[in-house]
Amino acid sequence: MNDISLPQREAADSLMLYGFWYRALPGQQVSGSQLQKTMLLETPLAIGRDRQGRPFALHDACPHRGMPLSHGHFDGQQVECSYHGWRFDGHTGQCQLIPSLTTDQKVKIDRIYAGSYPCEEHDDFIWVFIPEPPPPGSGFTKADDAPMPAPRVPTFSDKYKLAYLTADLPCTVDHGIIGLMDPAHGPFVHQAWWWRSRSSIHEKHKNFEPIPNGFRMSAHTPSSNSAPYKLLKLYADAEAITTTIDFTLPNMRWETIRAGKYWFSSLTTVTPITRSRCRIDVVAAWNLFRWFPFGEELLKYVFGKFVEQDRKTMEQQSEGLKHNPHLMLIDDADRPAKWYFGLKAAYLESRKTGGAMKHPMSGPVTLKWRS
Ligand code: FES
Ligand SMILES: [Fe+2]
Numbered sequence: 001m002n003d004i005s006l007p008q009r010e011a012a013d014s015l016m017l018y019g020f021w022y023r024a025l026p027g028q029q030v031s032g033s034q035l036q037k038t039m040l041l042e043t044p045l046a047i048g049r050d051r052q053g054r055p056f057a058l059h060d061a062c063p064h065r066g067m068p069l070s071h072g073h074f075d076g077q078q079v080e081c082s083y084h085g086w087r088f089d090g091h092t093g094q095c096q097l098i099p100s101l102t103t104d105q106k107v108k109i110d111r112i113y114a115g116s117y118p119c120e121e122h123d124d125f126i127w128v129f130i131p132e133p134p135p136p137g138s139g140f141t142k143a144d145d146a147p148m149p150a151p152r153v154p155t156f157s158d159k160y161k162l163a164y165l166t167a168d169l170p171c172t173v174d175h176g177i178i179g180l181m182d183p184a185h186g187p188f189v190h191q192a193w194w195w196r197s198r199s200s201i202h203e204k205h206k207n208f209e210p211i212p213n214g215f216r217m218s219a220h221t222p223s224s225n226s227a228p229y230k231l232l233k234l235y236a237d238a239e240a241i242t243t244t245i246d247f248t249l250p251n252m253r254w255e256t257i258r259a260g261k262y263w264f265s266s267l268t269t270v271t272p273i274t275r276s277r278c279r280i281d282v283v284a285a286w287n288l289f290r291w292f293p294f295g296e297e298l299l300k301y302v303f304g305k306f307v308e309q310d311r312k313t314m315e316q317q318s319e320g321l322k323h324n325p326h327l328m329l330i331d332d333a334d335r336p337a338k339w340y341f342g343l344k345a346a347y348l349e350s351r352k353t354g355g356a357m358k359h360p361m362s363g364p365v366t367l368k369w370r371s
Contacts, residue, residue, distance in 0.1 A: 014345070014348055015172055015173055016275075018130055018131055018132045019130075020251075021146065021150040022128055022130055022271050023271055024045065024047060024119075024128040025038050026126075027055070028124070030047050030048060030049055030055060032049075033073075033075065034074075035047065035048045035069065035070045035072065035074050035079065036070070037068065037070040041130050042274050043059070044060035044068065045058065046058045046060040046069045047119070047126060048079070054091075056091045056116065057119040057126075057128045058090070058115065058116050059115030061114075061115075062086060063113065063114050065084075069114060074090065077089070077090060078096055084099065092116055093113045094110060094113055095111075095113065095114070097109070112139075113143075116143045117129055117130065120149065123152060123162060124162060124164050124283060125281065127151070152267075153267045153283050154267075155263075156287070157287050160286060161287070162284070164281060165282045165300070166281045167279065167307050167308070169279065169280055169310075170276075170277060171277075171318045172278065173278040174340075175314065176270035176280060177270045177340060178336075178337040180253055180268065181247055182333070183206075184370075189309050190309055203368060203369070203370050204370070205367070206367055207366050208365050208367060209365075210359050210363070211246060212248075213347070213357075214247045214252075215247055215336070215361060216247075217246075218244065218364075243256065243257045243258075244256045247336065249343055249344065250344075250347075251271060252269050262288045263286065263287055264288055265284070265285050266282055267283050268281070268282045268283075286299070332368050333369040335367050336367075339360055342361075343360055345360075346358050346360060
């Protein structure tokens with residue numbers, strides 16, 4: 001049995017992994033000329049859409065004297081701060097006007113920037129790329145492009161359905177994420193007659209392998225003790241059902257289930273809002289049950305139940321964590337959690353030294369647990 005000194009004792013800043021895309025808001029929450037306030041990694045953001053509907057994300061503090069820009073006025077192109085009327089381009093954050101300047105005052109306003117962040121919209125969500133913060137005391141300059149495009153839910157046919165669910169979790173992002181990858185809580189937290197019962201617990205062997213920035217639970221035939229998979233097998237009339245579950249930094253769990261021509265996939269993220277709060281967003285896409293009128297509702301219902309069970313569990317857990325108890329992670333069920341902490345440490349180390357990231361797994365392994 002291995003103790004863990006990680007979740008409650010690690011340096012606060014290792015909770016925040018900069019240099020990645022994060023889900024900021026469901027796209028439908030941002031409309032018209034309204035600026036929506038939100039927060040990612042303790043970074044306050046004002047999110048809006050230009051006249052063409054393209055989303056943008058600005059640092060929600062005016063570079064003049066810090067007034068949140070979300071209190072300002074947006075005309076579809078420029079944001080006007082509510083305090084002294086400085087104007088900024090929505091996408092670049094570049095200053096366009098300082099109303100108090102007289103004609104002979106030569107301030108180079110085009111060198112002034114409200115911080116802006118790369119922003120993309122996919123699968124019903126607005127994603128924002130959060131780079132390393134500027135050094136303390138220095139202001140923003142023109143934002144660099146993100147080094148990679150924002151993640152997307154994998155899809156395997158032209159036509160499919162999409163749905164999302166979101167819930168706030170009153171815990172650190174680490175507890176949110178290790179809760180997500182923890183196989184041993186299933187029979188206790190997610191019991192339901194139509195899913196599985198506690199007495200169906202049995203020993204499982206699962207193969208894991210390292211992948212860039214994460215690990216994969218290799219394609220396998222899913223848990224035979226769960227009803228939906230039995231149903232799926234009947235429905236798809238497929239010999240083999242395979243599922244793959246990947247975890248990749250900073251916060252993503254990818255699940256793909258394929259049965260013949262049918263597929264279901266989801267991308268779940270647990271996003272740090274502050275040091276003590278996070279949010280879980282599940283976006284699922286599928287081409288199963290497309291013709292079946294209640295398919296979507298049913299799926300949302302089932303997923304909603306799962307997420308609510310997890311949310312409630314973490315809310316209760318947070319009562320215990322308040323008092324900073326000693327914690328432990330045990331083999332093999334908590335090994336994925338250990339890899340997660342290992343991956344984070346390796347990523348932070350590589351950022352610090354500029355060297356290549358050293359993966360905490362040396363090769364494929366089989367883990368055993370009962371669930
Ligand atoms: S604080 Fe924004 S214009 Fe002065
Ligand atoms: Fe769960």
